Amino acid sequence: MHKGISVVFVAVLLGGGSLAQGADAGKSLYDRLGGQPAVEAVANGLVDRILADNRVNKWFAHAAASTENANQYKAKLATFICAGVGGPCKYTGLDMVSAHKGRAVTSEAFDAVAQDLVAQLDQLKVPAKEKHEVMEIIGSLKPSIVQSASTHK
Numbered sequence: 001m002h003k004g005i006s007v008v009f010v011a012v013l014l015g016g017g018s019l020a021q022g023a024d025a026g027k028s029l030y031d032r033l034g035g036q037p038a039v040e041a042v043a044n045g046l047v048d049r050i051l052a053d054n055r056v057n058k059w060f061a062h063a064a065a066s067t068e069n070a071n072q073y074k075a076k077l078a079t080f081i082c083a084g085v086g087g088p089c090k091y092t093g094l095d096m097v098s099a100h101k102g103r104a105v106t107s108e109a110f111d112a113v114a115q116d117l118v119a120q121l122d123q124l125k126v127p128a129k130e131k132h133e134v135m136e137i138i139g140s141l142k143p144s145i146v147q148s149a150s151t152h153k
């Protein structure tokens with residue numbers, strides 16, 4: 001009895017004082033974001049933003065050429081994000097180095113896409129904690145995607 005009470009007490013403390021947060025504790029980032037519908041809303045909205053963003057859309061001529069191409073890119077990105085945030089998807093596309101090889105993606109272009117992603121996460125009202133976790137994962141990919149002379153091995 002005493003033991004039971006103290007376990008709940010510690011759980012509440014670790015959860016930052018909120019039982020709601022405590023209930024989320026063991027969940028994957030995928031689940032906390034809202035599962036597949038949320039991941040697809042992130043990927044679809046991000047691609048729409050990228051295609052409308054004059055800082056970066058010159059890189060995406062292929063995706064912009066048809067709805068079919070855009071949809072293929074959205075689907076690949078959704079699967080990649082799903083797998084990256086601990087979801088059940090199996091990403092079978094190119095690894096990030098191969099996908100961006102020869103595309104001369106600049107640091108500025110990467111940062112612009114990251115800003116588009118933040119705007120999309122904000123639009124979907126993703127809470128700060130989950131938003132930061134997503135951005136940390138994306139940020140960790142920068143050296144693989146920006147393959148400039150200075151960072152090239």
Ligand code: HEM
Nearest residue numbers: 056059060062063073076077080093094099105109110113
């Ligand atoms: C921010 C993190 C990024 C992630 C997670 C990401 C992820 C991906 C993925 C999963 C693909 C598909 C790979 C395949 O075909 O198998 C892809 C393709 C591509 N990425 Fe990225 N990317 C990122 C940033 C960028 C940036 C900053 C640029 C350029 C400004 C860029 C340009 C492209 C282009 C042009 C393609 C081919 C799209 C097409 O199929 O038409 N990516 N990326």
